Amino acid sequence: MNIAILGARVIDPGLHIDTIDSLFIKDGTIVGRRAPEGFVADRTIQAQGLVVCPGFIDLRARLREPGQEHKGTLITESLAAAASGITTVCCPPDTSPVIETAAIAEWMIKRGHEIGAAEILPIGALTRGLGGTHLADMHALRIAGCIGMGNARMPIKDTAVLRHALEYAAGLDLLVFLNPEEAWLSACGLVHEGPVASRLGLAGIPESAETVALSRDLILVEQTGVRAHFCGISSARGAALIDEAKQRGLPVTADTPIHQLYFTEDDIGSFDTNYHLRPPVRSVKDREALRKAFASGVIDAVCSDHQPHEIDAKERPFSDSEPGIAGFETLLPLTLGLVESGLMGLSEALAGLTSRPAAALGIARGTLAPGAIADICLFDPAAEWLYDAHSAHSRGHNNPLVNTRLRGQVVLTIKAGRITHERVG
Numbered sequence: 364m365n366i367a368i369l370g371a372r373v374i375d376p377g378l379h380i381d382t383i384d385s386l387f388i389k390d391g392t393i394v395g396r397r398a399p400e401g402f403v404a405d406r407t408i409q410a411q412g413l414v415v416c417p418g419f420i421d422l423r424a425r426l427r428e429p430g431q432e433h434k435g436t437l438i439t440e441s442l443a444a445a446a447s448g449i450t451t452v453c454c455p456p457d458t459s460p461v462i463e464t465a466a467i468a469e470w471m472i473k474r475g476h477e478i479g480a481a482e483i484l485p486i487g488a489l490t491r492g493l494g495g496t497h498l499a500d501m502h503a504l505r506i507a508g509c510i511g512m513g514n515a516r517m518p519i520k521d522t523a524v525l526r527h528a529l530e531y532a533a534g535l536d537l538l539v540f541l542n543p544e545e546a547w548l549s550a551c552g553l554v555h556e557g558p559v560a561s562r563l564g565l566a567g568i569p570e571s572a573e574t575v576a577l578s579r580d581l582i583l584v585e586q587t588g589v590r591a592h593f594c595g596i597s598s599a600r601g602a603a604l605i606d607e608a609k610q611r612g613l614p615v616t617a618d619t620p621i622h623q624l625y626f627t628e629d630d631i632g633s634f635d636t637n638y639h640l641r642p643p644v645r646s647v648k649d650r651e652a653l654r655k656a657f658a659s660g661v662i663d664a665v666c667s668d669h670q671p672h673e674i675d676a677k678e679r680p681f682s683d684s685e686p687g688i689a690g691f692e693t694l695l696p697l698t699l700g701l702v703e704s705g706l707m708g709l710s711e712a713l714a715g716l717t718s719r720p721a722a723a724l725g726i727a728r729g730t731l732a733p734g735a736i737a738d739i740c741l742f743d744p745a746a747e748w749l750y751d752a753h754s755a756h757s758r759g760h761n762n763p764l765v766n767t768r769l770r771g772q773v774v775l776t777i778k779a780g781r782i783t784h785e786r787v788g
Contacts, residue, residue, distance in 0.1 A: 364405045364780060365389050367398065368741065371410035374710050375417060375731040377718030381710045386415055388737040391780030395733040406782075410741060413774055416713050417729045418450025418738035419694065420720040422618050423594055424669035425687075426452070426483070427758075429467070430459025435671040435758040437471070440691070441480040443757035445783040447691040448740035448773040449667075451728055452481050455540070456488040457515035463488035463499045465507035472508045480783045482738075484510040484724070486540055489528050493517035498528055505535055510724055511592070513540030516641060520546055526583050533589035538724065541580050542594045543601065544642065548572035553682060554638075555645040559628040565681060568643050570598045577601055581608050584615060592723055593617040596662060597642035599652030606661045616723040617661070620668035621697045622688055624654050626763065636677045636684040637763040640668075657715060658707045664720040667694045671759020689759035692750060696769035699744055703770070709744070739777040746772035 366388040373384045373396065384396045387404075394402070421444065427435035444452055454471065456462035462471070468485045475483030487504030489512045491497045501512050512532055519525040532539045549572040554560045556567025577593065581604065584591045596602055596619045605617045626644040638644060656662040670687025677684050698716060702709050721729030728738060750769050752760050776784040 365403060366777065366780070367404040367407045368410050368415050369407065371413050371415040371741065373415050373731065374713055376710045376714035377730050378732060380731070386731065386739070388739070388777065388780050391737055393731055393733055393735045393737050408741070408775065412745070413741055413743050414709070415739060415741045417717040417731055418740050418776065418778065419448045419716040420451040420724070420729055421449045421669070421694070422453050422592070422664055422666040422720050422723070423455060424452045424667050424691065426454055427671060428458070434673055437474050437483070438478055439758045440669070440671065441475065441478045441483070443691045445480040445776045445778065446756040446773060448695055448742060448776055449691065450481055450738035450740070450776065450778045451484060453484045453486055453510055453724070455515040456486050456513060457493060457517065461488050461493055462486065462509070463491055463504070465503045468504055468507040468509050479778065479781060481778060486511055486513045488512065489514040489539065490519060490524065495519040495521065496524060498531055501531055501535055501537060505537060511538035511540050513542070516542050516544065518544065518546035522579065526587065529583050529587040529589040533587045536590070538590045538592055540592050540594055543573050543577035543580055545572045545576040548575060553643070554631060555628045555643040557628050557646060559631055563631070563634060570600055570645065573598050573601045573642065574604060577604050581613065581615070584613055588614070590614045595620060595642050595668065596653065597623055597645055597649065599649045602652055602656035602661055606656070609661065616663045618664040618666050618720070619653055619657065619662050620690065621665040621694055622668070622690065624650060624657065624665065624701065625697055630763065634681040635763065636679065636681055637688070637761055639681060639684050639686045640688060641686040654701070654706055658711070663723050664715045665698060667691050669757070671757050672761045673759070677761050687761065689757045689762045691757055692755060693762060693764050693769065695742060695773060696771040699771040737777055737780040740773060741775040742771060742773045744771050746770070748772050
């Protein structure tokens with residue numbers, strides 16, 4: 364299909380483009396901001412007042428299949444991703460079965476292509492069964508198409524095993540996804556260790572659970588030379604450690620879930636399980652430091668950390684509820700909120716969803732350059748809409764912002780030149 368998008372605000376953070384212009388797509392490829400000779404559009408979109416940018420790259424989202432289809436499936440959650448402007452999704456290996464064989468990885472990639480809503484990039488298991496004791500067959504997983512290796516939130520308590528895993532990954536030039544959380548310090552914890560945890564009588568997870576693990580991991584990254592991406596940085600000190608590592612030239616990148624830039628421990632109120640998250644939302648000081656770290660580029664990207672749950676998983680006592688947020692559909696509105704607050708410009712904010720995560724992964728995505736695959740998001744930054752059970756596309760509605768009016772809505776999502784979502788009305 365040939366598509367002409369006319370009169371939009373065209374933003375490509377990686378190419379430093381921010382201008383009112385048009386964009387032309389031919390046979391699944393971006394051909395530029397000028398129509399080539401003989402170009403005939405099958406679809407023309409008048410996009411005045413809208414923003415067109417590269418499709419979003421989500422560095423962490425659980426699509427729940429295989430193994431937890433009662434929470435979501437590759438179909439339901441891929442379509443929800445498309446409705447949120449997301450064209451590429453990285454999936455952690457803690458599925459059931461674990462992504463530890465080539466067959467599982469290949470199946471997920473194939474299903475993603477069949478569905479066609481978003482590119483699914485599986486993250487292979489760093490250790491067998493995520494057990495933290497024996498290394499997985501990383502070479503086979505790499506050949507199968509895994510974007511990198513990780514152990515999700517399952518700890519590798521034996522530092523020698525982690526060192527060997529990073530050495531093996533470095534030898535294969537693999538990207539390793541690390542979730543910095545020290546198992547003994549975070550054991551049984553539910554929320555940030557602070558005054559709210561004390562008032563509610565909930566077990567706390569101290570900042571040191573993140574910083575102790577992060578310090579260990581950074582030392583091993585330096586020793587092994589592996590390319591490492593740190594997932595879910597949640598504290599001011601954690602962001603400072605990433606900054607120090609980058610200044611020393613270590614090959615590291617980092618992300619934080621977008622909700623960490625908004626919510627704090629004070630939002631938990633009276634045991635609201637929608638704020639049962641891992642890592643936990645922390646103090647106001649941590650939130651402000653994370654915002655500054657993202658604005659300065661110390662934190663490379665924001666992600667949805669999408670984890671859809673069925674109603675029963677959250678309608679329990681706080682200590683029995685399952686952690687996680689259905690984060691796809693609030694990813695764009697919350698990112699735009701950083702712009703409205705004056706923290707950063709629109710192009711800088713969108714870099715954290717496009718060019719920066721692409722660079723972290725080392726993939727040719729997140730760009731509107733001529734010749735690039737036409738993964739595109741067209742959104743209305745001024746549109747206000749009600750996020751509720753009727754408007755949500757994900758099977759999970761476990762998000763504190765459900766039944767809230769949000770600003771910023773995806774109008775059209777294009778994946779490899781094919782329209783995968785279009786706003787109704």
